[in-house]
Amino acid sequence: MNLTLHWTFLPHTDPDASLAFYRDVLGFEVRNDVGSGDLRWITVGPVDQPGTSVVLEPPAGDPRTTDEERRTVTAMMAKGTYARLVLATDDLDATFARVKAAGGEVVQEPTEQPYGLRDSAFRDPAGNMIRINEVR
Numbered sequence: 121m122n123l124t125l126h127w128t129f130l131p132h133t134d135p136d137a138s139l140a141f142y143r144d145v146l147g148f149e150v151r152n153d154v155g156s157g158d159l160r161w162i163t164v165g166p167v168d169q170p171g172t173s174v175v176l177e178p179p180a181g182d183p184r185t186t187d188e189e190r191r192t193v194t195a196m197m198a199k200g201t202y203a204r205l206v207l208a209t210d211d212l213d214a215t216f217a218r219v220k221a222a223g224g225e226v227v228q229e230p231t232e233q234p235y236g237l238r239d240s241a242f243r244d245p246a247g248n249m250i251r252i253n254e255v256r
Contacts, residue, residue, distance in 0.1 A: 129176075148164040161178075209254060213230055
């Protein structure tokens with residue numbers, strides 16, 4: 121069996137702010153942008169990885185989602201506990217400095233973790249946790 125990561129989904133609360141973060145701060149390319157207003161699905165991904173995409177979507181956009189479920193999702197997003205994305209880099213210090221200088225909301229400075237990993241963390245405009253691991 122040969123599996124690769126093709127798509128993953130992250131919610132957004134402000135499509136323009138999310139687009140600016142993933143495009144301008146993280147350097148992802150925009151692959152698709154459909155819908156209008158707050159109901160936009162924006163596909164972004166690393167320029168050198170055309171087969172891997174992140175779809176930024178309205179939270180609980182499924183019409184079967186109840187108002188109570190939407191409120192719960194929105195509250196969890198605001199706390200940064202609903203969704204996360206883990207990225208990898210071979211130079212964590214340089215990547216961290218670039219993302220921070222571009223306005224990324226720092227959650228954790230580069231840290232050597234006790235479980236053998238060095239990483240940092242940011243939040244995107246919707247509150248999603250974006251962790252960046254150093255690949256050694």
